[in-house]
Amino acid sequence: MEKVKLINKLLLATLNNRRGAAFFTVILLLLVSTVLGGALVVSYVSVSRATEIEGYKAQSLYVAEAGVNRVLWRLKNGQATSSPYEETINFSGSGFDGRFSVSWLSGGGQITLTSTGIVPFTSPLKERRAERVIMAVASSTTFQITSFEELTKMR
Amino acid sequence: MSKLTKGFTLFEIIISLTILTIISSGLASVFSTSLSGIPSAEENRLAFLYAQREMEKIVNTSFANISAENFPVVPTTYPDDNRFKYEIAVVEEAPTSQDLKSVRIRFYIGSSAQIAAELFNYIFATTTAILEDFEINGELTPPFNWTSFPGGQWNVVNFPIGNRCYQYNHRLQEGTAYPNWPGANNYSVEYKLWINRSSGETSETFSRAYLGGRCALTSSGATQVGDGYYVRVEINHSLTRVSLLRRVNGVYTPSFIGSIITFSTSLFNQWLYIKLDMKGNQISYHFGNSYPPPLRFTTTDNTRSTGGIFIRALNNLGTREVRFDDIKIEY
Numbered sequence: 279m280e281k282v283k284l285i286n287k288l289l290l291a292t293l294n295n296r297r298g299a300a301f302f303t304v305i306l307l308l309l310v311s312t313v314l315g316g317a318l319v320v321s322y323v324s325v326s327r328a329t330e331i332e333g334y335k336a337q338s339l340y341v342a343e344a345g346v347n348r349v350l351w352r353l354k355n356g357q358a359t360s361s362p363y364e365e366t367i368n369f370s371g372s373g374f375d376g377r378f379s380v381s382w383l384s385g386g387g388q389i390t391l392t393s394t395g396i397v398p399f400t401s402p403l404k405e406r407r408a409e410r411v412i413m414a415v416a417s418s419t420t421f422q423i424t425s426f427e428e429l430t431k432m433r
Numbered sequence: 434m435s436k437l438t439k440g441f442t443l444f445e446i447i448i449s450l451t452i453l454t455i456i457s458s459g460l461a462s463v464f465s466t467s468l469s470g471i472p473s474a475e476e477n478r479l480a481f482l483y484a485q486r487e488m489e490k491i492v493n494t495s496f497a498n499i500s501a502e503n504f505p506v507v508p509t510t511y512p513d514d515n516r517f518k519y520e521i522a523v524v525e526e527a528p529t530s531q532d533l534k535s536v537r538i539r540f541y542i543g544s545s546a547q548i549a550a551e552l553f554n555y556i557f558a559t560t561t562a563i564l565e566d567f568e569i570n571g572e573l574t575p576p577f578n579w580t581s582f583p584g585g586q587w588n589v590v591n592f593p594i595g596n597r598c599y600q601y602n603h604r605l606q607e608g609t610a611y612p613n614w615p616g617a618n619n620y621s622v623e624y625k626l627w628i629n630r631s632s633g634e635t636s637e638t639f640s641r642a643y644l645g646g647r648c649a650l651t652s653s654g655a656t657q658v659g660d661g662y663y664v665r666v667e668i669n670h671s672l673t674r675v676s677l678l679r680r681v682n683g684v685y686t687p688s689f690i691g692s693i694i695t696f697s698t699s700l701f702n703q704w705l706y707i708k709l710d711m712k713g714n715q716i717s718y719h720f721g722n723s724y725p726p727p728l729r730f731t732t733t734d735n736t737r738s739t740g741g742i743f744i745r746a747l748n749n750l751g752t753r754e755v756r757f758d759d760i761k762i763e764y
Contacts, residue, residue: 304446329474333481333550340488340554347557351533371539371548419564421557
């Protein structure tokens with residue numbers, strides 16, 4: 279019985295000597311958890327933003343293509359106004375607008391069109407929107423597109 | 434006081450860690466519940482990928498096949514990946530000219546009503562066009578080589594001054610001409626027509642001109658060369674009559690019911706514009722004295738599904754000539 283008491287006393291003394299170390303261990307654990315949590319949040323936000331921009335890029339390419347087709351149709355049907363021609367595309371379901379601006383030149387039996395698609399058009403931050411530019415060449419008689427090229431320098 | 438400066442006991446640490454674990458588990462549970470409604474970046478990326486895939490398919494589809502009946506108009510399970518639903522809205526943007534459509538593709542993840550990807554495009558009816566304007570240096574090549582009957586009665590003439598057109602001269606016999614174009618299934622053919630009448634002539638005898646499409650180029654069984662769909666224009670001193678009819682086994686059938694349009698004036702000595710459209714079993718004609726001529730009649734018929742073009746003329750009087758110009762095929 280005396281031996282047990284002695285062992286308990288020794289154990290307690292040992293633990294009492296390590297109380298400061300435990301405090302720092304807890305602080306360190308909390309610090310590591312905070313850093314890891316923060317990194318996760320930053321990673322999630324940046325991946326989401328990259329995906330969002332990828333979507334805008336796809337949308338702006340088709341908006342630019344829509345601009346070429348729209349202007350060719352207007353030219354064919356005698357409805358062309360002066361260059362450039364602009365139109366807003368409503369992505370109502372997504373809650374924002376896109377816009378194309380098309381300029382063109384005629385000559386030598388050809389029409390050369392340059393179309394810029396921007397999505398979302400209303401975003402004030404350039405880094406939060408996508409802009410793509412395409413150039414198309416069409417016959418001025420049949421309005422068929424003979425060549426199509428993207429001029430955007432993708433980052 | 435002295436105990437505080439020495440830090441925590443083992444028991445206190447264990448209790449603290451237990452409490453922290455319970456709190457963090459709770460928070461994680463709440464966080465994951467609130468995030469479950471938000472699609473992952475990977476799902477969004479896939480939605481755009483699928484949307485682009487569908488848009489490219491549509492861009493490469495024939496213009497006539499881009500119609501609402503060929504696509505899901507309400508969210509429908511995407512056949513290539515059943516985790517997604519999609520819908521495609523097609524709008525005829527130019528009801529008169531029918532050559533511009535808008536296409537909007539939307540993708541949804543699972544049963545969510547929130548759009549994960551949305552693409553928009555205008556599709557313009559790009560066509561191959563062949564124009565026969567009878568000029569020496571034609572605007573478009575190749576100019577046609579024409580086969581005509583009766584021989585020597587069809588000539589390229591200068592009319593009006595500085596313009597060349599194709600004229601039929603025989604007084605009483607109906608004349609036929611057709612180019613060396615092999616024909617197609619779905620196409621439109623148009624021309625401008627001038628039926629000339631000498632000054633002072635007031636005969637009630639009709640002169641006739643025809644524009645034919647999907648016409649047989651060879652005879653086979655009961656099918657004669659020239660059998661097909663025709664827009665017929667008839668003019669006399671009192672009126673102008675236009676109709677759509679067929680030629681079967683070398684004989685004109687009665688006009689399609691409802692296709693006859695009568696104008697109470699004779700439209701001699703001016704350019705008239707006629708267009709015949711053939712898409713699937715839908716046959717339409719346009720007619721007017723200015724360009725583009727308005728749509729006048731549409732019907733469905735399965736008699737002929739392919740063939741070339743024919744022009745026919747009947748002057749019927751020595752004081753008349755039928756002239757054709759700017760024959761254009763689009764397909």
